[in-house]
Structures are given as structure tokens and as C-alpha cells.
Amino acid sequence: MQPLCNARIETLRLSEHLQAFYPQIVDDFKLICSAPIRQQASIGGNLVNASPIGDLSVFFLALNAELTLNSPSKKRKISLRNFFKSYKQVDIQIDEWLDEIHFQCPEALRISFEKVCKRTHLDIASVNSAMSLVLHENQFKQIHIAVGGVAAIPLYLHKTSAFLRDKKISLSLLQQALDLAQTEIYPLSIIRHSW
Structure with missing residues (x-):
């Protein structure tokens, strides 16, 4: 292979x-x-x-x-x-x-990939994101979150991923994670994204 x-x-x-x-x-x-x-x-x-x-x-x-x-x-x-x-x-x-x-692929691993672009196919992203996680009894045993288009590089959200790890899912927790994620991103001003 x-x-x-x-x-x-x-x-x-x-x-x-x-x-x-x-x-x-x-x-x-x-x-x-x-x-x-x-x-x-x-x-x-x-x-x-x-x-x-x-x-x-x-x-x-x-x-x-x-x-x-x-x-x-x-x-x-x-x-x-x-x-x-x-x-x-x-x-x-x-x-x-x-x-x-x-990369590791534990049996319980789940992945999400999202892409926002002007056209459905063939287009470069305005922003994109991916997340992998392993849940056990409604608790994040493993979680990794990455985003693109919000900094000069593809960005791994260190603080947000660490914050969620080993915590039980709740609306309050997710809101706190969203607030924390906002402190990790540094959007670029690129004309293409404003078309």
C-alpha cells in the first residue's frame, strides 16, 4: 500500500x-x-x-x-x-x-468536517473546521478541534480542546467552549472572503 x-x-x-x-x-x-x-x-x-x-x-x-x-x-x-x-x-x-x-483511530472515534464556501463544489473555503472526538458516558474522553480561515495558518484550538477534555457535555459547557475558541482565532482580512 x-x-x-x-x-x-x-x-x-x-x-x-x-x-x-x-x-x-x-x-x-x-x-x-x-x-x-x-x-x-x-x-x-x-x-x-x-x-x-x-x-x-x-x-x-x-x-x-x-x-x-x-x-x-x-x-x-x-x-x-x-x-x-x-x-x-x-x-x-x-x-x-x-x-x-x-494518526490513531480508536474504535469509538467520531469525526466532523465542515466547510463554508461561496459555491457548493469546486470552491476554496471561506472557513472550514474539523473535530474528532471519543465520547464515553456523555463525557469527552478525547477531543481535537481545528479550524481554517481564521488565522494565518490552519489552526489547532489547543485551549478549547483541552478545556473540553474529560468534561460531561452540557449546553453551558459548549457555550464556554465557544467563548474560549473566540480567543484563539485571529481572522485575516482577505478581500476574497467578502465577495
Whole structure:
């Protein structure tokens, strides 16, 4: 099997393994570019492009992914959370390439992916978000939240995710989490988003 980072976006969309805990992936990922592009574009290329509204960036941030970077002289691992440095800048050296993407898939894992754009298909996002979680007895045992289009980089919501972890779901808790999330985002003023 080819490494995930070299896989095409369409391969990810049709993955039976991912469909097991994220059945909506087949439909949700139709919102990621056009079908011909999904057949050609690689997952790794989407990540290394480092767009602040990269759909796969927020998806893999929400999966708490770790990357393996390779070079002729060494191999190193880096959390995707730490990979994005600033606008369109990533922590990769001139002689390195993205070799692997790793993430855990506990049996109870559930994922949500949302994208807001001007057109239903073929469009870049105005904003996007992804969340993965594991619930046990109405309590967040694991939760990771990522958003795009609200900062110079695809953004993992560290404080909000940590705040929700190990707490029971309630409307009050979710309102507090929304308030906290507002303190973590730094929307950019981009003309494209105001069309």
C-alpha cells in the first residue's frame, strides 16, 4: 500500500478504513476541489502547500496527526500542530520531503468536517473546521478541534480542546467552549472572503 502522504485525495475519500468511523467522508470530501483534481492532487501536497484554509490540513489537525519528514541524512517526526509556522511557511528543510502521516483511530472515534464556501463544489473555503472526538458516558474522553480561515495558518484550538477534555457535555459547557475558541482565532482580512 502506498504511503498516505502520496495517496490521492480521492483515495482518502473512498478509504473503507476511514469510512468505518467517518461514514460521511464520501460526501463531505466531494466538497474538496473538483473530481479531476481529487484524482491527481496528493494529500502530502495539500499539507505542504500550507494554505490557511486547506481542507486536509484541518482534517488531519483534528486527527492529531504526526508527520514523518525524510531526507538523505535523517528522518524526523513532527506533530502537524507544529508543522505550520506562519502564512504559507512550514517546518521543512530544503532537503526534506513529507514521507508519512500517522494518526490513531480508536474504535469509538467520531469525526466532523465542515466547510463554508461561496459555491457548493469546486470552491476554496471561506472557513472550514474539523473535530474528532471519543465520547464515553456523555463525557469527552478525547477531543481535537481545528479550524481554517481564521488565522494565518490552519489552526489547532489547543485551549478549547483541552478545556473540553474529560468534561460531561452540557449546553453551558459548549457555550464556554465557544467563548474560549473566540480567543484563539485571529481572522485575516482577505478581500476574497467578502465577495
